[in-house]
Amino acid sequence: MSTQTEMSSELSKLTPVLEGIGLVKTYGRVVALDGADFALYPGEVLAVIGDNGAGKSSMIKALSGAEVPDRGTVKLDGQEVTFTRPGDAKAAGIETVYQTLAVSPALDIATNMFLGREERKAGVLGSVFRMLDGSGMRRKAKEQMSSLGIGTLQNMGQSVETLSGGQRQAVSVARAAAFGHKVIILDEPTAALGVRESAQVLQLIKNLRDKGMPVILISHNMPQVFEVADRIHVQRLGKRGAVITPQTVTITDVVAIMTGALQVPVEEQTLGPVRVPAKTAGPIKTGLEEAAG
Amino acid sequence: MVSETTATSAGYDAAEEFLGRQSGLQRLQTILHGYPWLSPASVLVVATLIFAFVAPNFATLGNFGTITQQTAVIGTLAIGQTLIILTAGIDLSCGAIMVFTSMVIAKTAMESDLNLPGGLALLLGLVVGGLAGFANGLLITRLNLPPFIVTLGTLGIFTSLTLLYATGRTVRNRELAPELKWLGKGLDLGGFTITTGVLVMLGLYAVFAYVLRYTAWGSHVYAVGDDPDAARLAGIQVNKVLLSVYTVAGFIFAIAAWVLIGRVNAASPNSGIDANLDSITAVVIGGTSLFGGRGRVVGTLIGALIVSVVESGLSIAGLDQAYKRLAIGMLIIIAVAADQWIRRARA
Structure with missing residues (x-):
């Protein structure tokens, strides 16, 4: 397989599939997003965690077209995009799996x-x-x-x-x-499931990753996040608190970061990609893509 | 009685798999879950057999012909009601829309009125019926009001419009344009007489059975009634589907108006008083769930036939028609209870 240097040169060439820059969203006097940044790289599983009210859902809604941010930009493959309806994001190849078993x-x-x-x-x-x-x-x-x-x-x-x-x-x-031929967003996909069923869904996420499909996983379940995530985006007070990897921190540290007890200096964070996307990147060829168009 | 039943579906629960058995009742539940029209069909067969035994003149070709003719109006009306109930809605105004439309068709074709050609009057009736349904749909989707309330309101509105427009006067047989009476024409098939109205009704059942089963619109009707949120998240425009359902139902009510004129050979503001509830009765007895998303249009036809069979049987047996209400009332309760039970089945 590829050596360390080949891998890092390949990684440095990657641009984010989906990116949010300085997102702001307010609901009346409540500030849900306060200049939040976000980046998802090709082929990776990015977990998004955070306390209730940290702005996880608001950020995902802004990225999937369910809500329009007041300020900030959303980029898909480096191109600026504006989603005003979930249909816009769907048309662009971003599919969301909802907690409510839709x-x-x-x-x-x-x-x-x-x-x-x-x-x-x-x-x-x-x-x-x-x-x-x-x-x-x-x-x-x-x-x-x-x-x-x-x-x-x-x-x-x-x-x-x-x-x-x-x-x-x-x-x-x-x-x-x-x-979804660009990004798949899973919002608490295992919240309503038992242990064995959760394992099935986690396996599905790994299968998607092995096919080169980037996945955003929103979850409260730390062991599950640590099992499948390449990087972990910690949302805190409407901003990106830190981005870390399961290899660099422990679950206890993550909880401390979530609550603000622990600060991670920028140079110790993992803001860049860590996974070389699987070779079969792109849409999963089943002939279903034509139907989407 | 252990383990000879095989797990036919992958969704087989682990505990059931472990026990590997299903009681006879559970098996029945599973079958009825897969074929919801089976229970009304067996009720129809049993009722027919009982009356054939009790009332000697019941099981004649002539009487069976009469029963189909008596079913034509409610049977047609109930197709529209089925579409609406499949979306978890209800239409209390369907009979009122039908009667109003029948007055519009009959009156505008009268010499003393607009003197429209019969065909044009029918076309106008279709437009009026469609608009009435569209109005119901608009109120439900735009004002976000429950269908029960909207159609309770429009029931009053259309009933009153009918009385005002008809000025309490019936359009009699000899005043009707010939095209309007066409659906009352009898076709004698060796003692078994059906009318063109019955054929139109059967044709509509065939069309909507196809549409619900084999088109995207049909799937969307079921999806919207089953779980509107899931349908919305899947990218279906729920309000658009609902609006189209109420409009299509309005067109069907207008066709029922035409069948009605043919059936009674007149257009009276006082006919079809019970049609609103009778159409719901046919749908419910036919096995369609009032909670939406479940049911078949063929079940509604069977349901409408059951009502006619009970009515005819009781009258031929010389029993008071009050028993009809009793029997139908009990059937409704049994049908809904059965629906609740069947919905719990794991197919």
Whole structure:
């Protein structure tokens, strides 16, 4: 494999996939974001942690188009972008998996994966009779599941309400991976799950990373963050408190940084990339990308 | 009784897997969960058999023809109601919209009124029905009011508009343009007489069964009724879907108005008084969940047929029609209780 110097030269060439500079967001007199900076590098898993009210959600909302920041810039691949609706970010290839398991229980797995982006049959059946390509969507959903290593879901015609919490979250993640070709944001994906199911979701995150997909993971669960994150962004008082890696600090230190008991000097932080992106960077080829367009 | 049942789905719970068994009742629950129209279909079959046994003149081709004709109006109306209930809404004003539209169609085609050609009057009726549905949808999505309240209000508004517009007068058979009576035409199939109105109703059922099952719009209707937040996060414009559902339902109510004119051979401001609730009855007995997101339009057809079968059977058996209300009332409660039970099933 590559030597230390080759690796660092490769790392120095990387520009952030998604970047926020000096983001400010106020709600009335409450300052949620007070000049927050943020950078996600290609192919890495970046955890975002922080106390309640530190501005994690506000920052993620600003980056995913759910909220428009009052000031500051958002850059995607170095280009300045303005997202005013979640649809804008989706169109740019940023998909978000929500804590609330945003799937429709009565609908089947394939229908859920393609909800709002359905594919129709070719020819007259599709154009005049608007007939959906049910078997095609089920086949592509199945391919997507196996490309992410989700083996427990076999029947794409199964309704989602018959699945466990972890399996439902897997459907959400698979949907995000199918249509998100730039960034996948996971907001507390394991908050509602048990131990075994959480492990499944963490494995999914690792699989995404191994395919070169950058992931933002918002979580309260320190052991999980330490297990999968390449870098950890600690949000504090509406700003970037510090960026560290699981290798340089302990969980106890992280809690101290979160509460402000410990300050990390800038030169000791990990503001640059640490992971060389996996070679298969870019969209996961399942044929789903055309449907997104 | 251990472990001969096989786990057919990957979502099989570990405890069940460990025990490896399912009681007969659970199996029934699972089957009904997969095929929600099965229970109303068996009710229809059982009711028909009972009446055939009790009332000798019930099981005749002639009577079955009459039953389908009696189902045509509510059956058509209930298609629109099904779409709305699938979105977890309700329309209390559908019968009032139908009657109002029937008066508009009949009156504008009268010589003493606008004297519109029958076809044009029908087209006008479709526009009026569609606009009425659109108005309901607009109030629900823009003012964010619950469908129950909005349609309770528009029920009063359309009822009163009907009375004011009709000035208490019925448009009689000989005053009706011929095109308007077309859906009352009988087709004799060897003793079994159905009307063109019944055929139109069946055609509409086929169309909407297809639309709900095989189009993106159909999936979105289910998704919006199932979990509006999840649908929104998936990128569906929930309000747009709701508005389209109420508008399409309005068009269906207008077609029901045409069927109504054909059925009673007149247009009266006092007809179809019970139609609002009867349409909901058909949907609920047909196995569609009032909580939205679950149900099939074919179930509604079965539900409407059940009501007609009970009505006809009781009258042929010489029993008081009060028993019909009793029987239908009990069926509604049983159907909703069954829905609650079935929803708990793990398929």
